[in-house]
């Protein structure tokens with residue numbers, strides 16, 4: 027068995043989910059005592075990987091791989107998997123991965139366990155996958171430990187990648203079989219805005235519990251006293267109280283601040299996937315059974331309108 031982690035990049039910048047996948051692959055490799063090889067289609071990205079604890083970096087520098095194309099990517103990965111004798115192929119669960127991996131998984135007749143949130147190795151190796159809209163976690167075993175795995179955003183932390191040193195091996199592949207049946211169109215642009223919550227150190231996030239737009243200043247005052255960014259759950263954005271760039275969750279941003287304060291947020295799974303990697307989660311919610319308390323480090327069961335102004339006052343007094 028050997029592990030191959032696919033590194034997606036764009037213009038020489040490694041995709042965040044690929045960095046998270048490296049952490050997952052390193053942890054799995056350590057548990058199973060297996061080497062981890064990274065595979066990347068760009069020299070700059072390959073050089074960046076050199077400072078990570080990997081056994082090998084396979085770099086394929088070919089002009090046909092500059093633009094994403096599922097047929098070409100699948101063809102290249104088929105050759106690399108065969109050359110490297112890789113049995114477990116790991117990737118971040120990006121739009122591209124969920125396009126080319128199923129093609130190759132069908133071609134090679136290997137399973138693809140997608141959107142996984144982690145793994146266990148005791149007693150046997152299984153990957154963990156949410157089902158029924160995140161209500162149940164299922165353990166999936168992979169026959170002969172041979173197949174593809176993609177990890178959901180936030181399942182591992184990019185800042186927990188183990189450092190080391192590793193050589194880059196340039197490899198050429200035969201792309202003569204790649205047709206132009208699929209031609210890339212204009213690239214889909216993720217919604218971008220002035221706010222990059224993924225870099226925020228502290229986030230004060232507002233949920234439906236804030237009641238109405240006119241109450242937002244209560245949270246904004248707290249954010250100001252903490253020098254924090256404002257985040258939001260989806261309903262707050264859907265009501266138009268805050269712009270979409272402030273939304274945290276599966277259809278918003280994934281954040282990993284030092285502290286995440288959830289004000290009047292129930293903690294639905296779609297919200298949790300965007301913030302569960304935070305170092306410290308503080309929840310204020312008047313419902314003691316709110317799911318947010320299951321992942322909170324500190325919980326205050328209270329009316330936020332009682333607590334938040336007092337908290338701000340105390341912070342401002344310091």
Ligand SMILES: Cc1cc2nc3c(=O)[nH]c(=O)nc-3n(C[C@H](O)[C@H](O)[C@H](O)COP(=O)(O)OP(=O)(O)OC[C@H]3O[C@@H](n4cnc5c(N)ncnc54)[C@H](O)[C@@H]3O)c2cc1C
Nearest residue numbers: 233234235259260275276277278290291292297312313330
């Ligand atoms: C495909 C899909 C994608 C989604 N993507 C996202 C996403 O990216 N981000 C996201 O957030 N959601 C997302 N959702 C929605 C998600 O399922 C939840 O509906 C949403 O997260 C709930 O937001 P909330 O916690 O603010 O509201 P609610 O679930 O209504 O919770 C409000 C909470 O406030 C508490 N509360 C009320 N008044 C007070 C008070 N005065 N003081 C203290 N607490 C109070 C209540 O006890 C309650 O727990 C998605 C859903 C789907 C189907």
